[in-house]
Amino acid sequence: MSEIITNKLTGKTAAGNVTITSEGGSATMQLQQGVLKAWINLDGTGTIATLDSLNIASVTDDGSGAYINAFTNSFNNVNYGWNMSTMNNASTNKAFIAGLRVSTTPTASQLQTSIHQNETGSADRDFVCTSVFGDLA
Secondary structure (H helix, E strand, O other): OOOOOOOOOOOOOOOOOOOOOOOOOOOOHHHHHHHHOOOEEOOOOOEEEEEEEEEEEEEEEEEOOOOEEOOOOOOOOEEEEEEEEOOOOOOOOOOEEEEEEEOOOOOOOOEEEEEEOOOOOOOOOEEEEEEEEOOOO
């Protein structure tokens, strides 16, 4: 098996254009399109705390179950994809809905999210994990 050791990959036709071939060999895609661009794992209860993150400059508590994730490096536009998951160590209620903060629109520099517990409204959680894919500016 061969090994490549490098600190940087640069495309031949354009610096950010590195193409990889699928496992079956019949499809190709640009490597940078499939790379996660930002993520955060935070404790959203009490005084919120970032447990670990990538490309997140800061997180702000924006009310019960609501968080603003500010990106270190902004996205090229607001057409990025994201997902969010959550859990609470002390709760027997397991039904949570994670989504965009009500009445907000994502921006290239931040994402506002919200957590709802069943039909009882917003709720803080011990673990809040958000991942973001898209094109960085």
